Amino acid sequence: MSQTPENEIIMKGINASPGICIGKAYLVDKEGVDIVEKYDIKKKKVPAEIKRFKAAVKKAKDELRAIIDDSPKELQNAHILETHMALLKDKSLYGRTIKTIEKDRVNAEWALKTVVSYLLSIFQKMTDSYLKERASDIVHVSDLILRNLVGAMTENIAAIDKRVILVARDLSAADTSQINLERIKGFITDRGGKASHTGIIARALEIPAVVGLENAITQIKSEDLIIVDGNTGIVIIHPTEQTLIEYEERKNQYQEYKADITRESHVEATTADGFHLEVMANIELPEEVVSVRNYGGDGIGLYRTEFQYMNRTEFPSEEELFDRYKDVVEVMNPSPVTIRTLDINGDKALTNNYHRQEVNPVLGLRAIRYCLKKPDLFKTQLRAILRAAAFGNVRIMFPMISAYFEIRLAKRMLDEAAESLEKNGLPFNRNIDVGIMIEVPSAVITADLMAEEVDFFSIGTNDLIQYALAIDRGNKQVAHLYQPLDPAILRMLKHVADVAKEKGIKVFMCGEMAGTPHHIPIVLGMGMDELSMNPQSIPVAKRVIRSINLKDTQALLEQALKQTTAKNVFELVRDRYGEILADHTYSGNFKLNQ
Amino acid sequence: MVSEEYVYREVMIRNELGMHARSAAKIAKLVQDSKAHVWVKKGDETADASSIVDILTLACEKGTTITIMIEDPSDIDILNAVAELVESGFGE
Incomplete structure (x- = not known):
């Protein structure tokens, strides 16, 4: 290898779907969204900051609209997305954020974060577990605005045009509904267990998945070469040449083994x-x-x-x-x-x-x-x-x-x-x-x-x-x-x-x-x-x-x-x-x- | 406290899941053309009926009685429409 070799990193997660794949990573989630910076806004600049916020909301709205329009009818989550559309412009979220920018003279990201934290604290106190969980709708919506504010272009999963290994913090039903699944070799997520959405989808598609890795997203960059072993739950980043050879071999063995075993799968189980x-x-x-x-x-x-x-x-x-x-x-x-x-x-x-x-x-x-x-x-x-x-x-x-x-x-x-x-x-x-x-x-x-x-x-x-x-x-x-x-x-x-x-x-x-x-x-x-x-x-x-x-x-x-x-x-x-x-x-x- | 000047109706939440985002969105939509404020009240807490988030923060489970209040009597049709929506269990 001509470039400077990077150290091989081995991570262990939960084996959510069997199989082995080797390929380039494709990151679809920005960890940056979680980290919100706070800075003061000069009085003169407040209107511009509000304008920036409004533009981000508009973009978020357009994104949602596009997802709704592109979603196949059989996906039943379209009405959730409609509700999220309405939430984007809701007084208590939208209005209050703008007021916070004006009053506290802080950046839009911080204002939004303050408002959301306040709202979540109210939900936290609720006793009805179902209603309490509705806080997630607000979190989803504010994440969407934040991504647009931070300027981090949301990765357009639908536009992936090569066969990649998808790396994400978590994949929601809305995310997976956008993926062109033929392009995906395997999945890696930081959150989730065997019963997570990613696991189910991966098993249904028979492609390898390792979930619950906790901090893979901070260690993997797009285009990194990675190995996903869905049989053991191992993920290897920057594999050495030797590891690559070993896993190519294992991958072939697994495929042979799978073909072999599937051939006689319809024979009855009689002792x-x-x-x-x-x-x-x-x-x-x-x-x-x-x-x-x-x-x-x-x-x-x-x-x-x-x-x-x-x-x-x-x-x-x-x-x-x-x-x-x-x-x-x-x-x-x-x-x-x-x-x-x-x-x-x-x-x-x-x-x-x-x-x-x-x-x-x-x-x-x-x-x-x-x-x-x-x-x-x-x-x-x-x-x-x-x-x-x-x-x-x-x-x-x-x-x-x-x-x-x-x-x-x-x-x-x-x-x-x-x-x-x-x-x-x-x-x-x-x-x-x-x-x-x-x-x-x-x-x-x-x-x-x-x-x-x-x-x-x-x-x-x-x-x-x-x-x-x-x-x-x-x-x-x-x-x-x-x-x-x-x-x-x-x-x-x-x-x-x-x-x-x-x-x-x-x-x-x-x-x-x-x-x-x-x-x-x-x-x-x-x-x-x-x-x-x-x-x-x-x-x-x-x-x-x-x-x-x-x-x-x-x-x-x-x-x-x-x-x-x-x-x-x-x-x-x-x-x-x-x-x-x-x-x-x-x-x-x-x-x-x- | 329900002001005597306000016109109001008391209704009970009937749908299994209580007032969640989608049902709150239906209320917010109904009141968007009101002339003056429309309020939803549960116990001592009052929420702006045009805000989904505000309504959600009231945490109205099934069986909760809420009061819907209008400031301007000419919004009476909206009041009735909201009350019927809640009584119908949001059509769920």
């Missing part, structure tokens, strides 16, 4: 001794059904429904929900689609919000608790699900059940929703399987009671492990203690599976554990009827299942239950299945605490 298991997919967007089909999913084991409720100023209507559900149900028919009712919780509802509403949202008002408290909201969704059920094979699943009465209440509401549809003369199907997520320890221990009320259990291992071991996975201090193979977890899973067998109901698993190759032998030994996972994980999982023997896994489980630590259980699995797993999984993924 060597003839036990058949359904391998289902977890999805979040209707668009993902394409991946489900491609990767050979036998149905949808978990359809997360939160997406339609996020990043918007009002909840979706029954028609809107029904349309989306019906799309998925029709495409998948006759395969089952398991629709999980709204699971609004801490990290999901907060993706794009600036204020935390609860001190401990994971233990707070979320999922079924929230829905039972908002019967109108809940019934709107239940009606939409029952109506979609008339078009295919639907199951309904309630999340975060922690007490028996919650199932009774939820089922009563489901009946009421059916009755109201009957009255309205709308086609629907109430004759669907009703199940619950088992993800709270209290539900595990009372599984015998719960089983009387439902047709199936679906074990959500991510939350169950977190609640059972009292481990916050996002907390780096304790994340290493998050162990799916912990003896406590194995006993809980076994208990749930046994109760389900005894009571004659089905038992599924839809957490990450179900899709992790080296957990599959243990999970199989428990006697799960179905596993559900990210579409991308299906081909490998099916391969692993085909190469093992159910009888052996039962013997393995018996041994595993005698172990005292997760490490011992892991070693047991490795000793028995290491070779098979190494053959079928992508290198580097086979380790403890994955």
Whole structure:
């Protein structure tokens, strides 16, 4: 290389979408917007400063107008943008900023910042969490004005004309709606988790993404050469020639591996001794059904429904929900689609919000608790699900059940929703399987009671492990203690599976554990009827299942239950299945605490 | 305090989400042609009905009773239109 070599920087984030890409960075977010300078304006210059502010608002308005005009109709966020248009000229924002420039003789950026901080302090005190979150609308609008004031031209994402790796602080729905996605090789964002908008889009498009990098944007410049490894969550800036060669190789290996595994993805998952298991997919967007089909999913084991409720100023209507559900149900028919009712919780509802509403949202008002408290909201969704059920094979699943009465209440509401549809003369199907997520320890221990009320259990291992071991996975201090193979977890899973067998109901698993190759032998030994996972994980999982023997896994489980630590259980699995797993999984993924 | 000179109507917020940005925008739009000020009052706090932000800062959840006041009696049609909009749950 002829230019001065810059040091290679390796960063670790969250692997939101698998794959490897190498390319030039393209920054779409300006960190400068956060830093607002303050300076005095001479009295004579005040009118000019006000004029500058007005011009910035005008530009912001034109930008919004252009986005609205260019947005495809199917994107439902256009009316949010219309509201933002109105906010731009709002007295309390626009008028007050101008007054502040006049009165305090400060620059427009600082005046706007002062006004916004004041407004946010009012929102901060609100108790209604939904209204409180509306502060984000004001933040969005003021950011837009600020960008125009600071003179930092907003990067026009729509104008990207070469294949690049998009680097942003965060990507909103409005941002992604502008991107010409064929031009994007991969995504890197500072904010967000696996369930972030960027992650979902990247997985749907099957391009690599690493999110939650925290400060990538300050380290990466446009045109920098970067490597994104969406399998491991690694991002490398200014890679050395040697690293480049290594990653080119890995990239090719991954592509070969992927092609290889996808070829046989439609072969059934039947163990060597003839036990058949359904391998289902977890999805979040209707668009993902394409991946489900491609990767050979036998149905949808978990359809997360939160997406339609996020990043918007009002909840979706029954028609809107029904349309989306019906799309998925029709495409998948006759395969089952398991629709999980709204699971609004801490990290999901907060993706794009600036204020935390609860001190401990994971233990707070979320999922079924929230829905039972908002019967109108809940019934709107239940009606939409029952109506979609008339078009295919639907199951309904309630999340975060922690007490028996919650199932009774939820089922009563489901009946009421059916009755109201009957009255309205709308086609629907109430004759669907009703199940619950088992993800709270209290539900595990009372599984015998719960089983009387439902047709199936679906074990959500991510939350169950977190609640059972009292481990916050996002907390780096304790994340290493998050162990799916912990003896406590194995006993809980076994208990749930046994109760389900005894009571004659089905038992599924839809957490990450179900899709992790080296957990599959243990999970199989428990006697799960179905596993559900990210579409991308299906081909490998099916391969692993085909190469093992159910009888052996039962013997393995018996041994595993005698172990005292997760490490011992892991070693047991490795000793028995290491070779098979190494053959079928992508290198580097086979380790403890994955 | 509701002034005796003002004409006012009391209405209850009926939509599930309370008064959010889009509903506030609908009110602001209705009052943009009023002759004099139109106010929205919740408890002791008063907001300018022509400002979305001002209305939002009142934090009107579902079930909140608000008072809509006009300074000029000739804005009575606007008053009624706003009251009906709120009563209808903003058409949601």
